[in-house]
Amino acid sequence: MNGGSVVGQAIIAVDPSRCLGCRQCLRFCPRNALVVRNDLAQLADASWCDGCGRCLGHCCADALSLTPCP
Numbered sequence: 746m747n748g749g750s751v752v753g754q755a756i757i758a759v760d761p762s763r764c765l766g767c768r769q770c771l772r773f774c775p776r777n778a779l780v781v782r783n784d785l786a787q788l789a790d791a792s793w794c795d796g797c798g799r800c801l802g803h804c805c806a807d808a809l810s811l812t813p814c815p
């Protein structure tokens with residue numbers, strides 16, 4: 746068994762093949778966890794995302810998904 750994992754937590758994942766770098770998702774993250782670098786959204790710090798999912802419905806490119814925390 747691996748120790749240290751957080752049960753029931755998820756974080757956002759960005760599909761780089763879909764992301765357009767439009768920054769729309771940034772506006773809806775209450776924790777400012779997302780940034781856009783080189784026209785690609787990514788987590789500024791994975792620990793800042795609490796998996797609330799608010800950004801999900803605002804991506805016109807369907808590039809966002811929730812994935813279980815590692």
Ligand code: SF4
Binds near residue numbers: 765770785786
């Ligand atoms: S809203 Fe979607 S396409 Fe736009 S930057 Fe965010 S993840 Fe990328």
Ligand code: SF4
Binds near residue numbers: 799
């Ligand atoms: S799931 Fe919530 S905390 Fe995580 S990036 Fe999206 S809006 Fe921000």
